[in-house]
Amino acid sequence: MSAWETVIGLEIHAQLATKSKIFSGSATAYGAPPNTQADLVDLAYPGVLPVLNAQAVQMAVKFGLAIGAAVAHRSVFARKNYFYPDLPKGYQISQYELPVVARGSLKVMLEDGTVKNIGITRAHLEEDAGKSLHEGLANATGIDLNRAGTPLLEIVSEPDMRSAKEAVAYMKKIHTLVRYLQICDGNMQEGSFRCDANVSVRPKGREKFGTRAEIKNLNSFRFVEKAIQYEIARQIELIESGGTVVQETRLYDSDKDETRSMRSKEEANDYRYFPDPDLLPLEIDSAFIEAVRATLPELPDEKAARFAGAFALSAYDAGVLSASRELGAYFESVVSGLTANSGSAKLAANWVMGELSSALNRDNLDIADSRVSAAQLTGLLLRIADETISGKIAKEVFEAMWSSGQTADAIIEAKGLRQITDSGAIEAVIDAVIAANPKQLADYRAGKDKLFGFFVGQVMKATSGKANPAQLNELLKTKLAGAEHA
C-alpha cells in the first residue's frame, strides 16, 4: 500500500447548448468555416457591447437545481484580463466573486459499488475564447473566432476525489447530468465537455493538502485518468527523491503519456479581475428559478432508483440503464412492450446492456442512431418469451435485424428459425442421432456423462439449432436413459 494519499479537484467546462453565443447573436454550431460565426461583438470591434443570453442563464440555473445548489439571486460578471490573439477583447467575461451557482453536490458510484458524495463548490457562466490555428500557415498564426463567446458553464468541484478513477467517475456523472438536462451535448471530441484537474499528494493521515499542479484541457475520460495517474506518480517520485512539488500549470501529452510544465505560479498572469461595467449584475428572482425547476426532467439518480425498484434490477444495472436519457427511454420502451412478469425486465436489461450495447459500441453509434429500434427489439424478445426461438437463435436474429433493419418475425420466418417445440419431431431427430452414433451411446452408457453435450450438439446441428433446448434436454435424458432400460 502506498503511504501517499491523492487529492483531486476538477474544473469541468461544459459548453452550453444555446443556439446563439452568450453575449452576441452569432450561432454556436460547431465546424463552420473560420470566422463565419463571429459578429462584431465576437470580434470585439470598437464600440460594441455584450448582451447576456437568457437561455444560458436558464441552463446554469437548471444545473444548479439538479445538484441541489444555491442559485444566487444576484451574481456578477467580471473581466479576466490577459492578452492573447484568440481573446479579442483582451479580457474574458466570466464570473468571479459572485457565481450564479454555489454549494451543490453529486452522488457518484465508485467501482466497488459504494456511493460517494462529491462537493461542488460553484458553477459559473463564462465565455469561451477563439482558437489559434497553426496548421498550413507558414510563419503565421491564424485566428478563428467562431468559438469566441460560446457559453460555458465552469463546474468547480471540492478537492474530494482520492484517485484517478474517482475523478473519472465524477466527471462521467457530470457528463451524464448535463446531457440529461439537455444543457450540453457532451461531445468531447469537439471540446464541448473538457476539464482541468488539480492534483496533489500528501502522506496518508495528514490533513494539510500538498502543493497542487493543475493539468489543463483534458478532453477524454481516458486522458483524465491517465494524466492524473501520471501526475500522481510524478509527484510521489519527486517528493520521495527529496524534491518538492511546485504550484504550476501542466499540460498532458497523450502521445507520450506524460504531463509537462506549462507555466509556474510566478509566471502566472495577474488577471486583474473586476466587475464588468458593461453588464449589470445578473438578478434572478424566485419566479424565474421556479419556472426553470418546472422544466427539470427525471434526474439520473431518480431514474436509477426507480428502475431498481420497479424492475427489480441490481443497482449496477439500474445505473447503466439510466446513464443517458435516451438509453433509459429505450429500455423502458422495450420493457413496456413485454408482458409484465418477473423475468421480462431482466430480459430487456440483459439485451439492452448486452447485444444492443455491444452492437452500438462496435459500430460507434449512439442509442439514438441504433439500427434496431426499441419496438424491433421488443418484437425479438417477445419471440424469446413465447419460446418461438431460443436465446441462442435470438442472437442470430438480432444480428440479422441489425444488418437488414427487418423485424424479428420477418427474419424468423424467412430463415425458418422458428423453434421446434413439437416433442414428436424432436424425439424423431434424437432417435436418428442415437441410431447414427452407437459408439458414443455405448460410451455414454458406460459412464462418459460428458457425451451428453455431444448428443445435444448433434440434435441442434440436425435441427439447425431450432430444437427447444429445455425440451431437448428433457427428451434426450429420457431417451439415453430409456434406451439403457430397454
Place this chain on the structure above:
Amino acid sequence: MLHNLNIGELADRLAKRQISSVELTRHFLGRIERLNPALNAFITQTPDRAMQDAESADRRLAAGERGPLLGIPLIHKDIFCTEGVRTSCGSRMLDNFVAPYDASVVARLKEAGTVMLGKANMDEFAMGSSNETSYYGPVRNPWNTAKVPGGSSGGSAAATAARLTPFATGTDTGGSIRQPAALTGVTGVKPTYGRVSRFGMIAFASSLDQAGVFARSAADASSVLQVMAGFDPKDSTSVDAPVPDYAAVLSAPLKGLKIGLLREFFEGLEARNAALIHDALKIYRSLGAETLEVSLPHLPLSVPTYYVVAPAECSSNLSRFDGVRFGYRCEKPADLLDLYTRSRGEGFGAEVKRRIMTGTYVLSAGYFDAYYLKAQKVRRLITDDFRAAFEKVDLVISPTTPTPAFDIGAKMHDPVTMYLNDIYTIGANLAGLPGVSLPCGFVDELPMGLQLVGPHFAEAKLLNAAHQFQQATDWHRRAPRGYE
C-alpha cells in the same frame, strides 16, 4: 444669418420650404471651409456625405414628412462609430479604422433626418480636458485661438460655438461635455447614465461614459436629446424608461424650484467666477426659485476617486487595440509580444498610456483593495451624498470649471493640475446624474459656465431650469468675434 438661427427656427423654415436642407448644408460647409482652419475642430470632414444626407432630407420634406431635426446639419464627436466614415477616436491607433456599423446615437439621429457634416476632433480616446491629446492636433478656442476649448469633446464644442454647425454630439466621462461647453460659451447636456445608448460609442470608462449634446441653447439641446434618448437593447446598461417630452416642459414656471448651492464648490474659487454664480442665483430667485446651501461632504474626493475608476476601466477597455484585428499595427513584428508592445506603444499617445498604466496598477493583485475597491466605496458615498442633497433640493448649482479657458500648452506637463479642471463635473459622472452647463458670463473676455445637476432622469427639470435662465439672460446668444 442662417447659422445664428436656432434649431426650431431652422426646422420651421425647412418645413415651410423657405430653405432646403441642401442650401442649409452648403451654408455650413462654406463656413467650415472658411473658419475651421483656424480651429482644427474636425478630424474628418464629410461634405459629400453631407450633400447626400441633405438631398435625402429634402426628398423626405418634399414628401410631406416633418420632424424637429429633419434636414438639420450636425457634427458627431469622432468617438461615435459611423458606417463607412473613419472613426479615429482622436488616436493614431484608429487612424485607419472605418467602422462597419453606426453607433445607436448616430443611427437615431440619421433616422431623424440629420445631415452629417463631419467628425469632430477630440482628446485621444476622450482622455483629456483640453483637446491637446488628440493625434490630430489641438483644437483652438474660437473666443481666443491661443486658448484650449476644453475637452475631451473640444471639437464639438468649438464647432458649435463658432456656428459651424447647429449642434454636435459629445460624450462626457468626467466632464467632457460640460467643461468644453463652459469654456466655449455653449450649452452642454450630459444625460443620466443609461439614458442614451452607449452602443457604438468607443468606450473609455464604461461605468461613467454618457453621450450628450452641444447646442447654442437649452431649447435646441432638448430637441436633440429627445431623439438621442431611449432604451437600446444593444446596451445592457441603457435604461428602459419612457422619455418625457422635454420641449413640453421647457417653459414651465420655476416657482417653488429649490436650487442648492454647493458649499464645497466654492472653496478656493476665484471671486470673479464665484460672483457669476451668485448673479445666476439672483436671476433664479427673481424667476421664483428658492436657493439654499447644501453640502456634499465627500465631493472633494471625487477627483482621486475618478482617477482610479476611470483608468481601471480604460486599461481593460483599450486591451482590444492589440494590432491583431483592426487599427494600427506596427511594421514587421518579430513575434507576438513585439506585435503587442510596438503596436500599442506606437499607436497610443502619452496620456492614454499614462491612464492604461495607472489602471493596470490599481487593478493589480495586492493593490486592488487599496485603490479600486476603496474608490468604489467612495463612489458610493458620493452617490449617497447627492441622494441626501436631492431630498432637500431639486437641483444643485455650481460653476462648471474653476477657471476660464487656459493657454494651449499651459497644463500639458502637469497632469494633476489638468485633472483638477474636472473638479466640479466629475461628481455627476460618479453618481450617474444628469448635468447641464450654461453660459453665465465672462472672465477675461472668456466665457464661463454654470452647472446644474439633478437627480437621475431629471433631464426635463434641468432643461426647464436652463431654458428659463436663458429666457432671462443673453449670455448664450453671444458669439465669438469673427464667427457672428
